[in-house]
Amino acid sequence: MRDSIIGIIKQRERAANGEVDNFGTDFLGLLMKANHDADEDNRITVDEVADECKNFYFAAHETTATLLSWTILLLAIHTDWQEKARQEVLKLFGQQHPNSEGIGRLKMMNMIINESLRLYPPVIALLRKVKCAVKLGNFILPFNTNLNIPTLAFHHDPQLWGEDVNLFKPERFSEGVAKATNNNPAAFQTFGLGPRICVGMNFANNEAKIALSMLLQRYTFTLSPAYIHSPVHMLMVRPQHGVQVILHAL
Numbered sequence: 586m587r588d589s590i591i592g593i594i595k596q597r598e599r600a601a602n603g604e605v606d607n608f609g610t611d612f613l614g615l616l617m618k619a620n621h622d623a624d625e626d627n628r629i630t631v632d633e634v635a636d637e638c639k640n641f642y643f644a645a646h647e648t649t650a651t652l653l654s655w656t657i658l659l660l661a662i663h664t665d666w667q668e669k670a671r672q673e674v675l676k677l678f679g680q681q682h683p684n685s686e687g688i689g690r691l692k693m694m695n696m697i698i699n700e701s702l703r704l705y706p707p708v709i710a711l712l713r714k715v716k717c718a719v720k721l722g723n724f725i726l727p728f729n730t731n732l733n734i735p736t737l738a739f740h741h742d743p744q745l746w747g748e749d750v751n752l753f754k755p756e757r758f759s760e761g762v763a764k765a766t767n768n769n770p771a772a773f774q775t776f777g778l779g780p781r782i783c784v785g786m787n788f789a790n791n792e793a794k795i796a797l798s799m800l801l802q803r804y805t806f807t808l809s810p811a812y813i814h815s816p817v818h819m820l821m822v823r824p825q826h827g828v829q830v831i832l833h834a835l
């Protein structure tokens with residue numbers, strides 16, 4: 586992967602005639618500018634550019650693809666929610682491409698996406714290392730302790746979500762995340778928490794809303810009998826055998 590990224594960087598450099606100002610204002614262009622920064626202290630290496638690209642590709646693509654897979658599964662099973670989401674989409678966009686104003690008003694879909702992220706958080710834990718001994722409630726965490734903060738367990742804790750914790754109930758989020766979690770941010774931490782919270786959170790939500798809207802505008806879908814439910818943890822929690830649905834053109 587490193588070599589293909591370096592190839593793309595070289596291509597961009599050639600197209601820009603080596604002029605830093607022509608590298609572009611997209612993410613790659615900004616990284617390439619940082620690689621040519623006049624101030625040596627601010628300059629990043631080509632390997633760091635490649636690592637950032639890999640990081641963004643992985644952090645952005647796999648996670649959002651997984652979110653879409655699980656949401657499509659849930660909507661294929663819960664066709665009543667699929668229909669509610671479709672009515673909302675058709676009301677806001679008709680057969681037009683989703684626009685940014687309408688995307689911000691997709692309340693039903695927002696609830697569905699949150700519930701999908703709660704049941705199947707693509708990232709199932711946050712990992713941290715204790716930098717210096719710290720007291721946390723009744724615990725003293727020694728220096729260098731590795732912490733695994735189990736998102737999946739929090740999302741499936743009946744004490745936080747009630748006895749119906751394992752059911753798909755988007756209505757939990759009808760009055761927003763704060764209400765659904767009783768103002769406990771750790772109860773729903775799909776995108777992490779605090780200063781290292783996912784930088785792509787809004788991007789991912791918007792991307793998912795656009796993809797789902799375009800699907801709902803064109804098709805109804807039901808679950809194929811070929812589907813085998815087998816969530817598996819391979820960096821993300823994925824459907825091991827894919828999600829097979831039967832599409833019916835509208």
Ligand code: HEM
Pocket residue numbers: 640641644645646648649652706707708711712774775776777778780781782783784785786788789
């Ligand atoms: C459903 C989609 C996504 C999920 C569930 C997700 C989840 C997460 C989580 C849990 C973290 C925090 C990791 C930690 O604290 O240890 C994180 C960080 C990050 N995410 Fe996402 N993410 C998603 C989409 C995206 C997208 C679309 C992008 C980029 C466009 C992105 C870029 C990043 C980056 C760069 C970080 C590291 C931020 C930092 O350390 O300051 N993510 N993501």
